[in-house]
Amino acid sequence: MATHSVALDTDSRADYLHATKGLASWLTTTDHKRIGIMYLIMIVAFFFFGATMGILMRLELFSPGQQFLSNGAYNRVLTLHGITMIFLFIIPSIPAVFGNFFLPIMVGANDVAFPRVNLVSWYCYAIGGLFAIISVGLGGPDTGWTFYVPYTATTNANVLIPILAAFILGWSSILTGLNFIVTVHRLRAPGMWWTRLPLFVWGHYATAWIQIVATPVIGITLLLVLMERFLHIPIFDPAVGGDPILYQHLFWIYSHPAVYIMVLPAMGVVSEIIPVFSRKTIFGYKFIAASSMAIATIGSLVWAHHMFTAGMADLARVVFSLLTFLVAIPSGIKILNWLATMYKGSIYLRVPMLYSLAFIFLFSIGGLTGLIQGALATDVHIHDTSFVVAHFHYTMFGGTGVMFFGALHYWFPKMFGRMYNRVVATIGFSTFFIGFNVLYFPLFLAGMHGMPRRYADYLPEYTIYHRISTIGSWIVVASLLVVVGNLVYAYFRGRKASVNPWGAATLEWTVPSPPPTHQFPKPITVTHGPYDYSQIKDWHE
Amino acid sequence: MSEPVTSTNDLEHVQPAAHPVVPYDPVANQIGMWLFLFTEFVLFGILFICFAVYLYEYKWQFEKGSGELNVAFGTINTLILLTSSLTVALAIAAMERSRKSLCVNLLTITVILAMAFFMIKSYEWGMKFEHGIYPGSTHLLEDFTKGENVFFGLYFTMTGLHGLHVLIGVTLLLFVRHKIQRDQVTPARISLLENSGLYWHLVDLIWIFLFPLFYLIS
Amino acid sequence: MDSTHQEPALIPYRVYVLVWAALVVLTGLTVSAHYADMGHVAILTAILIATLKVTLVMLYFMHLRFASPVLIAMVLFVLLSYTIFLSLTFTDYIAR
Numbered sequence: 001m002a003t004h005s006v007a008l009d010t011d012s013r014a015d016y017l018h019a020t021k022g023l024a025s026w027l028t029t030t031d032h033k034r035i036g037i038m039y040l041i042m043i044v045a046f047f048f049f050g051a052t053m054g055i056l057m058r059l060e061l062f063s064p065g066q067q068f069l070s071n072g073a074y075n076r077v078l079t080l081h082g083i084t085m086i087f088l089f090i091i092p093s094i095p096a097v098f099g100n101f102f103l104p105i106m107v108g109a110n111d112v113a114f115p116r117v118n119l120v121s122w123y124c125y126a127i128g129g130l131f132a133i134i135s136v137g138l139g140g141p142d143t144g145w146t147f148y149v150p151y152t153a154t155t156n157a158n159v160l161i162p163i164l165a166a167f168i169l170g171w172s173s174i175l176t177g178l179n180f181i182v183t184v185h186r187l188r189a190p191g192m193w194w195t196r197l198p199l200f201v202w203g204h205y206a207t208a209w210i211q212i213v214a215t216p217v218i219g220i221t222l223l224l225v226l227m228e229r230f231l232h233i234p235i236f237d238p239a240v241g242g243d244p245i246l247y248q249h250l251f252w253i254y255s256h257p258a259v260y261i262m263v264l265p266a267m268g269v270v271s272e273i274i275p276v277f278s279r280k281t282i283f284g285y286k287f288i289a290a291s292s293m294a295i296a297t298i299g300s301l302v303w304a305h306h307m308f309t310a311g312m313a314d315l316a317r318v319v320f321s322l323l324t325f326l327v328a329i330p331s332g333i334k335i336l337n338w339l340a341t342m343y344k345g346s347i348y349l350r351v352p353m354l355y356s357l358a359f360i361f362l363f364s365i366g367g368l369t370g371l372i373q374g375a376l377a378t379d380v381h382i383h384d385t386s387f388v389v390a391h392f393h394y395t396m397f398g399g400t401g402v403m404f405f406g407a408l409h410y411w412f413p414k415m416f417g418r419m420y421n422r423v424v425a426t427i428g429f430s431t432f433f434i435g436f437n438v439l440y441f442p443l444f445l446a447g448m449h450g451m452p453r454r455y456a457d458y459l460p461e462y463t464i465y466h467r468i469s470t471i472g473s474w475i476v477v478a479s480l481l482v483v484v485g486n487l488v489y490a491y492f493r494g495r496k497a498s499v500n501p502w503g504a505a506t507l508e509w510t511v512p513s514p515p516p517t518h519q520f521p522k523p524i525t526v527t528h529g530p531y532d533y534s535q536i537k538d539w540h541e
Numbered sequence: 542m543s544e545p546v547t548s549t550n551d552l553e554h555v556q557p558a559a560h561p562v563v564p565y566d567p568v569a570n571q572i573g574m575w576l577f578l579f580t581e582f583v584l585f586g587i588l589f590i591c592f593a594v595y596l597y598e599y600k601w602q603f604e605k606g607s608g609e610l611n612v613a614f615g616t617i618n619t620l621i622l623l624t625s626s627l628t629v630a631l632a633i634a635a636m637e638r639s640r641k642s643l644c645v646n647l648l649t650i651t652v653i654l655a656m657a658f659f660m661i662k663s664y665e666w667g668m669k670f671e672h673g674i675y676p677g678s679t680h681l682l683e684d685f686t687k688g689e690n691v692f693f694g695l696y697f698t699m700t701g702l703h704g705l706h707v708l709i710g711v712t713l714l715l716f717v718r719h720k721i722q723r724d725q726v727t728p729a730r731i732s733l734l735e736n737s738g739l740y741w742h743l744v745d746l747i748w749i750f751l752f753p754l755f756y757l758i759s
Numbered sequence: 760m761d762s763t764h765q766e767p768a769l770i771p772y773r774v775y776v777l778v779w780a781a782l783v784v785l786t787g788l789t790v791s792a793h794y795a796d797m798g799h800v801a802i803l804t805a806i807l808i809a810t811l812k813v814t815l816v817m818l819y820f821m822h823l824r825f826a827s828p829v830l831i832a833m834v835l836f837v838l839l840s841y842t843i844f845l846s847l848t849f850t851d852y853i854a855r
Contacts, residue, residue, distance in 0.1 A: 113569050178576045185829065186569040212576055213840050216583040224591075224698070232677030233694040234687075235591065241687025246594055249848050250587060301843060304851065313854030319847065568827075575830060579837045586841045593845065594852055596802075612790065619786050627779040630820045637769050742821050749812045753805035757793040 015417065015514040030115035031517055035122050036101035037415070042129060043093055044484065050084035051477055053077050058439075058473040061466045064458055074456035075142040076157065080132075082145030083162055087169045088129055090396055091258060093404045094265035095176055095211075096125065098411060099204045103180055105508040106198050108189025108526060110518050113182035121175035124168050131165035144454060146255070147222065149236040149247045153229040160230075163222045170215045173261070177211030180204050191526030198506045198530040199288050203268025206292040210257045210264075214300060218254035221247065245310055252303035260299040262396055263363070264292055266403035267334055270356045273410055274338050276504045277353035278345025281531040284337040291330035298327040305374055309383045317376055324374035331367055335360060350502070351425045355406025358433050362398025366391055369444065384454075386465075387447025390440045398436060405429075405483060412487060413501050417514040418494030419541075420487055428483035435475025442468045503539040506530045570732035574739050581706075585747050588699050592754060595691050602688025606696070608759035609674070614665055615756035618658050619748065625654035626745040629714070629738045639728050641721065648718045651741065655711045662704055666697075696755055703747050710744050713737045770825070778819040785812050 016033045026034055056077050060069040069077060104112050112118050135141065138158040143151055152159055184197070184205050197205075225247070227233040234240035236247040275282045282288065304312060304320040338360060347353070369391040373379045382388065413419050443451075446465035451458055458466070500509040505528070511519040528535050596603050632647035673680030676697055681690050717737045720726045726733050789808040797804060818824040823831060 109563075111563050113563060113566070114573060115563060117573075174580055178573060181576060182569050182573045185572060186566055187563070209836075212579050213583060213837060216580040217587050217844075220584045220587045227676075227698060233698055234690045235694055235698070240682070241599070241691045243594070243598070245851070246591065249851065250590075253587075253844055253848075300840065301847060304847070312851045315854035316847075316851035319850050571826075572830060572833075575833060579833075582837060583841065586844070590845055590848055594848065597849075597852055612793065616786065616790055620783065623779060623782045623786065626816060626820050627775055630775045631772060634770060634772055634775065739821055742816055745820075746813050746816055749816070750806075750809050753789055753793075753809050757789065757805050758802055759793075 014516050015512065016517045017416070017514055019517045028119075030111070030119050032100045032104050032111050032115065032118060033415075033515065033517075035118050036097050036099075038122055039092060039096040039100065039125065042126065043089055043097060046084055046088040046129060046132075050081055050089055051480070053081035053084065055473055055477060057081060058466075058470040060456055061458070062470045063466075064460050064463060066457065069456060071456045072142060075144070075454070076140040078454055079141050079144050079162075080136060083132060083141075083166070085396075086145055086258070087166055088125075088132060090262045090400050090404075091173060092125060092169075092176075093262075093400065094269060094407060095180070095204055095207060095261075096122075096172075097404075098200075098269065098407045099176070099180060099265060101415060102411065102508050103201055103204055104183060104187065105511060105515065105519055106201050106506055106530075107184060107187055108192050108507055108520060108524050109183060109187035110520050112179040113186055114179050117175050118179055121172045121179070124172035124175065128165045128167075128169035128172060131161050131168065135161040135165060146251060147225060148251075149225055149228065149242075149244050150238070152225055153237060160226065163226055167219055167222055170219050173211045174215045177208035177215075180208040181212070189520075189524050189526055195286070196526060196529050197289075198268075199271035199282065199285070199292075200265075200268040200506075202289040202292050203264045203266075203271065206296040207261050207264045210261050210296050210300065214254045214257040214261075217250060218258075221250040221254070224250075245307065245312060248307050248310055249304065252306045253300075256303040256306065257296075257300045259392075259396065260295055262400045264295060266359065266400040267292070269403045269407045269410070270338060270359050271334075272504075272506065273352045273356045273406065274341050275345075275531040275533075276502050277348045277350055277356075278342045279348070279503070279533055280341055280345035281529070281533070282337070283340035283343075284333075285529075285531075287333055288337050291333045294330040295327065298323065298330070302327055305379075308376055308379045321374055321376050325371065328367060328371055328374075335364060351420075351422060351429060352406050352410035352502070354426065354429050355402055355409060358429070359399060359402050359406065362394050362402060362436070366394030366396075366398055369394065382447055384452060385447035386443040386451045386453050389453045390443035390447060393440045393443075398440070405432075405480075408487060410502070411508075412490065413497030414508055414513050414515070416491050416494075417497050417512075418490050419497045419501065420490035420494055424486040425483065428479050428486060431479035432476060432483065435472050435479055437472070439469050439472030439476050442466075442472075498540055500536070500539040501541045503533065503536050505532050505536050565730065567732045567735075570736060574732075574736040578739060578743050581743055585699070585702070588695070588702070589750065589754075592695050592699070595688070595695065596754075596758075599686075599688025599691060602686050603692050604759045605686075606689045606692030607755060607757070609669075610696075610756045611665065611668075612756050614661055615752050618661050619752045621654050621658045621661075622745045622748050625651045625658070626742055628654065629741045633731070633734055633738050636721070636726070636731060636734055637728055644734075645718055645721055648714055648721070652711055652714050652718075655707055655714070655741075659704060659707050659711075662700060662707075666700075669693075699751060700755070703744070703751060706744050706747070710737075710741045713740055770822075774819060778815050782812055782815060785815075 016031055017037075026038060029035060029038075056069065057074065060067045060074055060077075100112070100118065104110065135158060138161060140157065141147075141152075141155070141159045141162045142157040143155060143159060147159070147163065184201060188197075224233075224235045228235050228237060228242075234242050236242040236244050238244060271282060271288055302320055302324045304316055305324045308317050308321075338356075369387070373382065373388065373391065409420070409425060442465040446462050446469075447453075449462070451462045451465065497513045499511075499513055501513075502509070507524075507526070508515075628647045628651040632644045632651065635641075635644040635647060669675065674693055675681070676694060681693060685693075714737055717726060717734050720733060785808055789805055792801070792804050792808070817834070823834060
């Protein structure tokens with residue numbers, strides 16, 4: 001048990017939300033909790049903007065022929081959808097909000113190692129977001145979020161602003177990762193051994209290394225694209241001697257590890273939630289921790305599986321196919337360990353647990369369909385079809401997106417001191433889960449039958465898949481509005497939350513809900529592991 | 542029982558001695574700086590991958606392009622940067638021994654050497670421009686092979702980016718020198734100086750590879 | 760816990776000067792190698808000498824020789840990652 005006593009509800013004026021007042025106090029804060037909240041607001045806003053782009057795409061695809069978007073306009077909408085969802089929503093989501101808020105508390109620290117750098121990383125995010133909004137005003141790029149050359153170097157659409165946005169957002173990611181690594185190495189409280197770290201922390205630690213090593217790759221690659229476009233420096237343009245496949249190599253050396261930046265934190269959240277709601281310690285702690293590091297490592301070596309049909313040498317294709325199969329192994333280990341944790345546990349189907357179970361189901365579908373693409377022979381058949389679109393939505397949205405909302409429901413009482421309506425949250429979740437599968441499963445089938453991706457139009461035989469999918473998109477957005485609305489309502493009117501409503505054993509559940517600005521006024525000593533529920537008594541929801 | 546929270550403001554108002562929210566930690570600062578350097582390694586490393594790929598594809602054209610560069614200038618610049626690395630390392634050693642004015646003087650010499658490097662590099666670029674060799678020039682496009690075009694594209698990009706880092710390094714070193722003169726960097730609070738030194742050594746490391754690959758492959 | 764950054768005693772000034780002298784010698788070596796006609800080995804030699812110079816700068820000027828095992832492990836990890844990026848990229852180019 002931590003040596004300082006469990007705090008009772010303190011004077012609400014003293015918690016981190018109310019400690020100081022005024023916009024300026026927030027915009028100049030170095031409190032990791034406030035920074036997490038500032039990220040939260042912007043990330044949710046950009047999520048709905050990206051979702052709107054998605055809705056527009058699905059509306060256009062409701063029937064063959066043009067509904068209201070020309071081909072060029074459709075390309076711009078899909079590009080904005082990708083850029084927003086990937087750079088402004090999924091990549092930052094869990095680390096920037098929950099990593100920032102809870103990683104320091106979980107290791108027993110009062111903040112991250114470099115609080116001012118943390119604020120700088122938020123400003124990078126805000127400015128990058130601003131650039132993205134400006135680019136919308138300029139008509140938006142039409143290159144796809146992948147910015148392939150030579151098209152990106154020659155298109156009339158504005159690419160300078162969105163590329164600068166991505167570059168600046170990359171710095172936000174790098175600085176977050178840098179802070180987390182140093183925090184975990186240097187700010188652990190006495191007794192918080194590496195083998196007692198919550199798996200959420202291990203997940204973010206592994207993620208942070210990818211952020212450091214991989215993000216600069218896309219930084220320089222995008223810079224080179226700008227140099228080619230504006231300074232006519234020949235790097236990738238074949239007309240002047242460049243190799244466009246080299247661009248794809250460099251782009252994917254970041255962008256594939258990026259999906260592990262997206263999913264490892266989400267897996268960390270699942271590893272927190274499942275033991276709590278099974279009332280049973282995690283099965284195979286060391287394997288799960290090691291698998292996070294393994295996914296980060298092997299996952300950085302598989303990038304060219306995005307390029308199997310681009311024109312690479314056969315040697316490269318075989319090597320990358322093999323490595324792609326290897327990276328599935330540590331993910332499988334996690335899933336097996338989660339299931340083993342639940343086995344013979346005492347399961348509480350609270351809302352965070354529902355999201356975690358959904359993650360396991362949806363991410364498994366996503367992961368298995370990834371293997372189909374990892375095999376060269378089958379990939380030739382489904383590359384650049386909507387099969388791929390379904391695959392990455394199952395993994396990114398059904399994986400990380402789901403756990404972003406799962407984490408919100410798990411930590412909401414701690415962050416805001418209020419409890420949300422469980423019935424509404426459950427209805428919202430269930431509707432979302434159904435809508436998600438209605439939206440994306442038909443796309444697997446359409447893709448197998450040859451429906452290309454990034455196409456605004458299609459042959460009549462694909463209509464039924466698209467109709468079902470579009471209806472699914474309406475269900476998804478409506479349900480998420482209910483989910484988020486329920487939480488917003490709870491912020492203002494929810495009943496007060498206790499210190500430890502879930503009976504969890506990690507350090508954040510020993511500080512008040514919501515925490516004061518300095519959660520550990522006196523140094524603490526950690527004496528038990530993060531999933532040791534025998535130590536947790538006197539908790540109530 | 543829980544302590545009444547005395548601080549109602551953000552970190553700036555917490556007395557470091559009484560309530561160090563995040564205490565001064567030179568080891569943390571060192572690791573943090575190395576993590577930042579890793580991003581720079583990777584950034585230039587990718588450019589070197591581009592160079593390697595195109596060297597493999599365009600070997601004789603690259604060798605020919607390399608022949609257009611002046612080995613004497615390149616060698617002098619290499620020696621300048623190596624010496625500037627020495628002086629900044631000595632500056633840190635001086636500060637560790639509390640030799641404040643020696644430290645400041647060594648930093649001044651480092652900056653002078655850096656500016657000399659920058660001037661020679663600018664002169665080299667100027668010479669190329671005068672001969673019609675610059676990004677997008679008609680002379681390059683019409684009178685040189687594709688491989689040579691790519692060579693010079695990489696030359697300007699990589700030495701240009703390196704030059705930008707030289708300027709950043711100079712600014713950083715001048716800033717640290719200023720802080721030292723005001724006793725805000727001391728043997729007990731030496732991170733800013735050490736980390737600026739690390740940044741400067743990075744600039745040197747990049748050049749150590751740039752020099753032979755661009756100048757010495759003909 | 761991580762071992763703290765322990766420089767033994769202060770590093771003598773002359774160590775830095777000796778390293779610098781070695782770097783100058785290596786520079787001279789690499790320039791003369793350029794003028795000696797080495798054919799295919801030329802580029803490899805240049806890279807090897809550069810690697811040696813970089814190692815000296817990192818070990819002595821950047822103090823890695825005296826750094827904690829944690830930091831050394833981090834540096835090696837990043838260098839290894841980069842080498843793998845380079846090698847895997849070349850699986851495409853050498854077999855085209």
